[in-house]
Amino acid sequence: MLLEIKHLSVAYESAQIINDVSFHVEEGELVSLVGPNGAGKSTVLRAVAGLINWEKKTMKGIAQSDIKLTGDIRFDGHSVFNLMPHEIAAQGLVLCPERRRPFKEMTVLENLIAGGYLCKNQAELKRRMEQVYTWFPRLKERENQISGTLSGGEQQMLAIGRSLMMKPRLLCIDEPSVGLAKKVKEELFQRIREIRDSGITVLLVEQEISLTFQIIDRSYILSHGQLIAQGRGEELLADDTLRQSYLGM
Template sequence: MSNAVMKPEAQTAATAPDEVLLELRDLHVSYGKTAALHGVSLSVRAGEVVALIGANGAGKSTTLRTISGLLKPTRGEIVYQGRSIAGLAADRVVAQGIAQSPEERHVWPTMTVYENLSMGAYLCKSSTEVDRRVGMVYHRFPRLKERHRQLAGTLSGGEQQMLAIGRALMSEPRLLLLDEPSLGLSPRMAEEVFEFVREINEHGVTVVLVEQNVHNALSVASRVYVYETGRVVAARDAAGLADDPELLSAYLGA
C-alpha cells in the first residue's frame, strides 16, 4: 500500500487521542415544512471513522449536507474544532477543513478528470500547489492519471467514485464526509474504495461515513450511530453493533 497520501494541512501537530473534532448538539433540519432531523446529537473524535447507518430516508445524508453547509439547521449547533459552524456557507466550511464526497458522485461530466480535480482546490491560489495535489491523487488512483484528459462523464461508476473522493481530498481536509461511497459499485470496486478509506484515515484524516451497506460500514468504522426517521436511536462501537443482530434487524432489516 502506498505511503503517499494527501495529509490535511490543519493537522500538523500530534492529535490528542480524545480530541472531539466535531459535535452536533440537538440538530434540527427541515425541507420546507417537512422536518428531516429531530434533535440529532453526536460527536466525532479526531482520527476516527464514524459511520451513520439506517434505512433510506432516515436523515443520514441530510446530516452530512448540514455539516457541509449545503443545508441550514433550523435549530441546534454544529461545533467543529471548538467553534460553531452552524449556518456557514459551504465554501467557508471547506475553508475550515471539511470536505464532502456527495452521494451519486456529481462529477462534472463535460469536464476532464484533471479539471474536476482542480475544481476541488478552488480555494488554492497557487497553480503549482494545485498540480501537486493533483499528483497526490493520481499517485493513489493511477486509473485517474491514465484518464487525465478524459471527460468525467465517460468514466465507469467506480472511476467516477474515485474522482469524487479525489476531488474532495484536493482541499486537503481534516474531516472528510463520504456519502454512500459504494453506491452502484461492484463488490470488488467497493472493496477498493473502502481500503482507501482505511488508508487516508491511517494518515490522519477523520471520516464520517454514510453507507447503506452495513457490512461495508462496519468493516472500516470505529463507532456507529444508528438513525431512524430523523433521530439517532443507538450509538455503538462498530464491533458491538456487529454482534447485536436484534438491533440490526430492528432498524436496518439486516
C-alpha cells in the same frame, strides 16, 4: 473533538426530518452514520456542510418549502452553524456528495484542478494531486478522459479525489458505494480506510453495512431522524434487534 453536532433538528414545512440529533467525531476517527432508507443520513451531512443553511437563507437548492434548522454544529471548537457552504469548506470541512457528480464535460485533471481552486500555491496543488494519484492510480491513467465517460467506480474515485484536492481535515462522504460492483466497493472502502490512516478524519454515510463495519472505528445508527444507537461495528451487530431491524442483516 473535531466535529460536534448538538441537538440538531431539521424540518421541511411540517415534516420533522431530523429530531434532536447529537453526536461527535474525534480527530483522526473514521465514523459512519448508517440506517434505513429515508432515515435522514444525507440531511445530516447536508446540514453539517452548510447546505441546508444555504437553502434556508437563499431560498434555493432542493428545498421548495419552509425550513426550520435548529441546534449547533461545531468544527474544531467553533460554531459553523450559521456559515455558508464555501466558508465551511474553506475551514477544511468538505462534503463529497451523493451520486458522485463530477463536472461531466471536463477531464479528470480539470476536475481535480477545480477541487483545488482555493489553493494558490502550485507546488502544494501538485503535492495534493500526487497524493490523490497514489490512492487512485486509475485517475492518473485517465487524466485526460472526459469525466462523463468514466465508469461508475471511476467517477466515485474522482468525486473523492476532487474533495481531497481541498485538503480536508474532515471529509464527509455520502453513500460512495451506491450502484458499484462488490469488488469495486471493496477497493474503494480500502482507500477510504487509507485516507483515514493518513490523518484525515472521515464521516461516512452508508447503507452497505458489512463493508462499512470492516473499516470504521465507530458508528451511529439513525432511524426516522433520531439516533438510536452508537458503538463499534461488532457491538452493534451483536445486538439482534439492531441487526435485524435497523441494519438489515
